Amino acid sequence: MIEVLPRDEAEKKYGDEMYDLFPVPPEVKELTIVIIPDWNINACNKQHTKSTGExxxxxxxxxxxxxxxxxxxxxxxxx
Incomplete structure (x- = not known):
């Protein structure tokens, strides 16, 4: 599942759990949140595909x- 949210809204919803070893620069105001249910939530400012088939x-x-x-x-x- 992928969500695109304003950074402040994403931080309210997911907190620090969405950040990993590769921090998103503070000037980025919109985040793509990639969610793998029951495993991982990750914030990113890069482009993502809808599926690996792409x-x-x-x-x-x-x-x-x-x-x-x-x-x-x-x-x-x-x-």
Whole structure:
């Protein structure tokens, strides 16, 4: 699910939970919120597709769990 919201409204609705390791610059006033139910909410100021079918094949390079940071990292490329 994707929502496009003014930044202040998004922060009221989702709080800090929507921010990750790649901060959105403070001058960005409209955010795209990407929601994967029961897993992740992420704020972004980049363009997103409606589905992965729009970008082609996604090839996973690797994944790792960084225990010290409690972080799952997934690297991929788009063919």
């Amino acid at each position: 970008v082609g094949e996604i090839i996973e390079d690797y994944w790792r769990y960084r225990n010290a940071k409690q972080l799952l990292e997934i690297a991929f490329n788009i063919k």
